Amino acid sequence: DTEVTQTPKHLVMGMTNKKSLKCEQHMGHRAMYWYKQKAKKPPELMFVYSYEKLSINESVPSRFSPECPNSSLLNLHLHALQPEDSALYLCASSQRANPGDIQYFGAGTRLSVL
């Protein structure tokens, strides 16, 4: 089983709203990732968590706040987003955060900021 589950599938929010994206995996993976993907573009790495600790933040604006409450869960808290933040947000996990560990992706949350 290589399933990464993301909820919700779709989200529409206003610029003053606070919302959260959720990602879950039960493969025993200890590395989890958030990516942002704009239409017709490749995924871009935002954050990497290794053993529930943030190990990479790709200079992401503070209106995106990641959280890894346990080894199976990864959240992305959203606050005061801009319309240009509308995108597909992808979560991935891998066994460890070592080079060569295959990253398995969820189906994503399609976010629209109005």
Add this chain to the structure above:
Amino acid sequence: GESVGLHLPTLSVQEGDNSIINCAYSNSASDYFIWYKQESGKGPQFIIDIRSNMDKRQGQRVTVLLNKTVKHLSLQIAATQPGDSAVYFCAENYGGATNKLIFGTGTLLAVQP
């Protein structure tokens, strides 16, 4: 044929033909490369990977070739099927101690029946 422009590069092939999708990577220090397939409305799906100490790796109907001299990667799909229609991304591990992937532009494979 293949086209590059304002839109995603597209490769159009006939069902049953072989497909070759190309990718140029940027970092000569990258030591691990992966091909992902992304169907409409889905997340990227792992297809095949290759390490920099290899120049060829085969899977089921797919082959990845790595040319480190010119920093080029290709994915060959044998007997292309309609279910192969998707966007294909190459990704490189950007070196260092962490599993940080940098994705290429992507190629849309359109399989004509």
